[in-house]
Amino acid sequence: MPYLSPAEIRSKTFRRKRQGYDPGQVNEFLLIIADALAGRLRLNPDHVRTVRFATVQNGYDPLSVDGVLHLLEFQVRNGIVPPTGLNTGADLYARKLPKTGTGYDRAEVDAFIARAAANLDGRGAMTSTEVRNTRFSTTSGLLGRGYQVQAVDTLLDDLEQELRFRGR
Structure with a gap:
């Protein structure tokens, strides 16, 4: 297993x-x-x-x-934790987030992912604690589409884990 x-x-x-x-x-x-x-x-x-x-x-x-x-x-x-697969910003962008009627605000998530991708590529100082404490606004079905909450949270878990492995 x-x-x-x-x-x-x-x-x-x-x-x-x-x-x-x-x-x-x-x-x-x-x-x-x-x-x-x-x-x-x-x-x-x-x-x-x-x-x-x-x-x-x-x-x-x-x-x-x-x-x-x-x-x-x-x-x-x-202390065994499998690799996250988030070695570069391209790896982060490759994780497609499902869209939904309600969920996390897409603009906020997209801006965060852009910062995180730059960080993975060595252009930034994002920490695992910052990722862990990140919060996004939610959207309603009437105002627009969001990203599925569980998918974003899973991505944040992996990003936090990757930054911990890098000592950040």
Whole structure:
């Protein structure tokens, strides 16, 4: 099984079983692991190995969750985060963002991406903290089209991770 990026961990889903792990608890813990791998917080890998979840009806399949947690414990223990693929500004521009009736304001996102692309190409001083704290206005269906929120957030996660790897 390939290693998971923080963005993939945040969007991970599992099959459901008649009796399984509480999805809310699992999802919350996965967010913590994603933040740890992204360098936002420290997490003891033994905590990943020993975590327990409540069992509920129509919960996540325990075998699937345990398998992913086993891999994530190894990643946390060894600090393994797969590459983001954002080596240059061209790589950033190649990530096409889906448009939607409501979402993040396209002009704001496009301006930010232009700055980030220049930064990846060595022309700027953007930091991972700046990326993490970036906020965009949202649009309504009546005023114009926006970019899909989840797609932009995933791109920001990857950009933040890349800048952390570069020591910024």
